Amino acid sequence: MSLAQIEYFVAxxxxxxxxxxxxELRVAQPAVSRQIRRLEDELGATLFQxxxxxxxxxxxxxxxxxxxxxxxxxxxxxxxxxKERDQQRSS
Amino acid sequence: MSLAQIEYFVAxxxxxxxxxxxxELRVAQPAVSRQIRRLEDELGATLFQxxxxxxxxxxxxxxxxxxxxxxxxxxxxxxxxxKERDQQRSS
DNA sequence: TGAGGTTACGCCTATCGTAATAATG
DNA sequence: CATTATTACGATAGGCGTAACCTCA
Numbered sequence: 376m377s378l379a380q381i382e383y384f385v386a387x388x389x390x391x392x393x394x395x396x397x398x399e400l401r402v403a404q405p406a407v408s409r410q411i412r413r414l415e416d417e418l419g420a421t422l423f424q425x426x427x428x429x430x431x432x433x434x435x436x437x438x439x440x441x442x443x444x445x446x447x448x449x450x451x452x453x454x455x456x457x458k459e460r461d462q463q464r465s466s
Numbered sequence: 467m468s469l470a471q472i473e474y475f476v477a478x479x480x481x482x483x484x485x486x487x488x489x490e491l492r493v494a495q496p497a498v499s500r501q502i503r504r505l506e507d508e509l510g511a512t513l514f515q516x517x518x519x520x521x522x523x524x525x526x527x528x529x530x531x532x533x534x535x536x537x538x539x540x541x542x543x544x545x546x547x548x549k550e551r552d553q554q555r556s557s
Numbered sequence: 558t559g560a561g562g563t564t565a566c567g568c569c570t571a572t573c574g575t576a577a578t579a580a581t582g
Numbered sequence: 583c584a585t586t587a588t589t590a591c592g593a594t595a596g597g598c599g600t601a602a603c604c605t606c607a
């Protein structure tokens with residue numbers, strides 16, 4: 376599991392569509408498709424049901440989404456914490 | 467920032483020593499040294515003071531450590547959540 | 558000079574993008 | 583047949599390990 380995979384997953388979950396998620400992430404469609412599949416393999420769970428209209432979160436996907444957002448938020452927090460420290464130091 | 471970098475960072479912080487952290491992680495010393503340095507570059511902060519006796523957390527490093535542990539814990543939580551879901555489904 | 562961290566370098570794996578290939582309503 | 587996802591494939595980048603190097607008490 377990588378942070379990129381988690382970002383890709385959240386983007387697809389939000390858009391319900393690999394193509395739009397890829398555009399948002401400024402990356403090509405297959406890159407997203409592949410990483411989602413790798414993530415599913417590693418977790419041993421199907422996160423989306425594939426339809427010709429797009430990707431729909433499975434129950435496992437729903438469960439994972441909350442955790443995924445949480446992780447990304449914490450990473451952002453960690454970055455912010457250092458940034459704020461730095462600003463204080465220079466003031 | 468990658469999950470591996472965060473793991474390496476926590477290991478070095480705990481051991482106070484790149485070499486021992488590397489052994490614990492079952493990886494060679496330079497791999498750890500490099501990733502710590504990359505992490506510092508990306509964050510724009512010095513996380514450790516280097517001494518000939520080992521690595522000592524800087525103030526920024528102390529601040530980051532709590533976040534780093536938090537992130538790894540959340541990743542573990544996410545994995546566990548799916549594992550438990552799977553067990554329930556099969557019972 | 559010994560313990561530790563870092564740099565150099567070659568290799569290997571992972572990821573990407575483009576292009577081609579399904580699948581489905 | 584149009585839309586969407588996936589697979590093939592060649593190219594690139596990132597990460598690792600070994601070996602050499604640096605630094606400081």
